[in-house]
Amino acid sequence: MRKVKELIIQKSLFLSALITIAITVGIILVLSIEAVRFFSEVSIVDFFTDTQWTPLFTDKHYGILALLSGTLLTSFIAISVALPIGLSISIYLSEYAPKSFRKTIKPLLELLAAVPTVVYGFFALVVVTPFLQQFIPNLSGFNSLSAGIVMGIMIIPFVSSLSEDALYAVPRSLREASYGMGATKLQTAFKVIIPAASSGIIVSIILAISRAIGETMIVAIAAGQQPRFTLDPTVPVETITAYIVQVSLGDVQHGSIEYRTIFAAGITLFVFTFLLNTLSYRIRKKFQEKYE
Amino acid sequence: MNNVQKNRLKDQIFKFWGIFCTLIGLVLLVVFIGNILIDGISRIDWDFIMDLPSRKAEKSGIYTALMGSIWVLLLTALIAFPVGVAAGIYLEEYAKKNRLAGLLEINISNLAGVPSIIYGLLGLEVFVRMMKLGPSVLAGSLTLSLLILPIIIVATREAIKAVPSSIKDASYALGASKWQTIWHQILPASSGGILTGVILALSRAIGETAPLIVVGALAYVPFAPQNPMDEFSILPIQIFNWISRPQAGFIENAAAAIIILLLITFVMNGIAVYFRNKWQKKLK
Numbered sequence: 001m002r003k004v005k006e007l008i009i010q011k012s013l014f015l016s017a018l019i020t021i022a023i024t025v026g027i028i029l030v031l032s033i034e035a036v037r038f039f040s041e042v043s044i045v046d047f048f049t050d051t052q053w054t055p056l057f058t059d060k061h062y063g064i065l066a067l068l069s070g071t072l073l074t075s076f077i078a079i080s081v082a083l084p085i086g087l088s089i090s091i092y093l094s095e096y097a098p099k100s101f102r103k104t105i106k107p108l109l110e111l112l113a114a115v116p117t118v119v120y121g122f123f124a125l126v127v128v129t130p131f132l133q134q135f136i137p138n139l140s141g142f143n144s145l146s147a148g149i150v151m152g153i154m155i156i157p158f159v160s161s162l163s164e165d166a167l168y169a170v171p172r173s174l175r176e177a178s179y180g181m182g183a184t185k186l187q188t189a190f191k192v193i194i195p196a197a198s199s200g201i202i203v204s205i206i207l208a209i210s211r212a213i214g215e216t217m218i219v220a221i222a223a224g225q226q227p228r229f230t231l232d233p234t235v236p237v238e239t240i241t242a243y244i245v246q247v248s249l250g251d252v253q254h255g256s257i258e259y260r261t262i263f264a265a266g267i268t269l270f271v272f273t274f275l276l277n278t279l280s281y282r283i284r285k286k287f288q289e290k291y292e
Numbered sequence: 293m294n295n296v297q298k299n300r301l302k303d304q305i306f307k308f309w310g311i312f313c314t315l316i317g318l319v320l321l322v323v324f325i326g327n328i329l330i331d332g333i334s335r336i337d338w339d340f341i342m343d344l345p346s347r348k349a350e351k352s353g354i355y356t357a358l359m360g361s362i363w364v365l366l367l368t369a370l371i372a373f374p375v376g377v378a379a380g381i382y383l384e385e386y387a388k389k390n391r392l393a394g395l396l397e398i399n400i401s402n403l404a405g406v407p408s409i410i411y412g413l414l415g416l417e418v419f420v421r422m423m424k425l426g427p428s429v430l431a432g433s434l435t436l437s438l439l440i441l442p443i444i445i446v447a448t449r450e451a452i453k454a455v456p457s458s459i460k461d462a463s464y465a466l467g468a469s470k471w472q473t474i475w476h477q478i479l480p481a482s483s484g485g486i487l488t489g490v491i492l493a494l495s496r497a498i499g500e501t502a503p504l505i506v507v508g509a510l511a512y513v514p515f516a517p518q519n520p521m522d523e524f525s526i527l528p529i530q531i532f533n534w535i536s537r538p539q540a541g542f543i544e545n546a547a548a549a550i551i552i553l554l555l556i557t558f559v560m561n562g563i564a565v566y567f568r569n570k571w572q573k574k575l576k
Contacts, residue, residue, distance in 0.1 A: 016378035092310025116499025214407025216502035277405035
């Protein structure tokens with residue numbers, strides 16, 4: 001009797017774990033089915049080469065480049081903010097800071113990632129853009145610059161936390177050897193510790209990029225909703241995610257081509273983040289083997 | 293200045309740069325929140341919390357959105373908690389080191405990195421259309437449950453891993469079965485860690501906006517939801533809607549609603565940290 005009960009429990013636990021596989025399969029199926037229907041009406045060559053994205057207008061163009069450029073531009077700005085700051089934090093906390101300071105500041109930094117993104121969107125639109133307009137007079141009210149900067153602040157803990165773990169895990173003996181040769185902490189950090197922890201740092205950067213690409217509310221609120229193939233950070237742009245939000249807020253008929261555009265945009269986004277996540281997972285697995 | 297002095301100077305400069313970087317993010321957060329408090333605190337009163345939405349900014353309240361958020365939070369917890377913990381237990385205690393276990397592991401790590409808006413697209417097709425739940429509280433909660441499932445699973449596994457193996461061995465030595473050991477020994481010993489993970493996951497869920505917009509949650513609903521099949525709005529969507537309006541009064545409303553949302557988020561994070569500290573002390 002007991003054995004039967006144990007078996008039933010084990011099977012139901014197993015089913016719960018299988019749900020995670022079902023989610024992935026579900027995502028891939030849903031995105032592919034709608035995207036295939038989309039590409040039966042729109043040529044895939046146009047999708048990747050046209051530089052205009054105007055599915056909601058009478059003169060329809062389906063060039064994902066216009067959305068992709070907005071996505072990559074905001075993500076690039078965000079990473080330019082988060083990478084130097086996040087890495088400096090991780091080096092400082094792991095090599096310089098007193099233990100007690102490190103212990104108190106880490107949960108506080110995590111708080112940056114806990115703030116809902118809609119709140120960051122408000123900051124970007126209401127605080128950061130007017131502030132930047134004092135220095136850049138031709139900065140539009142919606143722009144990728146302030147959205148990117150604020151997004152960068154949000155993903156600082158993604159970079160700092162994982163990198164710091166990697167730096168901290170480097171064996172003590174490597175540090176001692178470097179100090180023994182007369183190196184300063186700075187020289188040790190940059191010439192010994194960072195190279196030793198490089199795979200962990202790369203993983204943190206990749207995950208931060210993936211997070212920035214998928215971020216939605218900050219860009220939907222502060223970057224504007226005008227698809228534009230540009231690298232100019234002062235004008236309104238639209239990201240893939242912001243476009244999906246824009247269509248979802250409107251009144252779009254199920255089964256129409258407009259409805260399918262959000263799945264075509266979605267699958268593009270999914271492929272990008274999937275590749276980045278898989279890459280980071282591979283690197284992480286290799287890294288673990290090295291130390292264990 | 294010789295080389296040694298130069299290197300020491302560089303070392304000192306970097307140290308201050310490190311302190312600056314560590315504090316800059318937090319200082320900006322404090323500035324932002326200070327700004328919001330100035331904009332919104334005077335707008336918050338009992339009426340603001342209890343009023344229905346309105347076309348006039350000064351008459352609008354957050355009642356329907358707040359109730360929607362609470363409904364979604366409770367249902368999401370109800371769905372994601374048992375499934376996530378069960379999956380975590382399976383992966384940590386039962387799964388053999390075979391290809392399936394490897395696949396499950398890669399898959400969960402990947403799911404944690406899927407943008408939240410993609411979960412919205414999944415929920416829209418599967419729950420709203422195929423299962424015909426419509427843009428209801430239930431459809432939204434199911435979508436968010438899938439979103440936070442990987443977080444709960446990872447937290448459960450970490451918590452179980454932290455339980456000393458001596459406890460397990462002792463239980464087996466007394467003749468307990470595997471499930472008895474898990475139910476009577478491992479789960480009580482890891483409950484603090486699991487609870488921390490679940491609360492953090494739920495605090496993430498309450499701030500999520502994009503997936504629920506895609507699922508079809510509305511910016512304006514006249515009444516608070518009465519049952520899981522009702523249409524709904526949530527606090528972040530109400531905030532998003534107010535931010536998008538040009539009139540100044542709505543910005544003030546948005547700031548006030550943000551204060552409420554941040555309060556909920558920070559309190560949940562605080563509770564999670566409290567449980568974690570208590571639990572870590574107990575483990576030692």
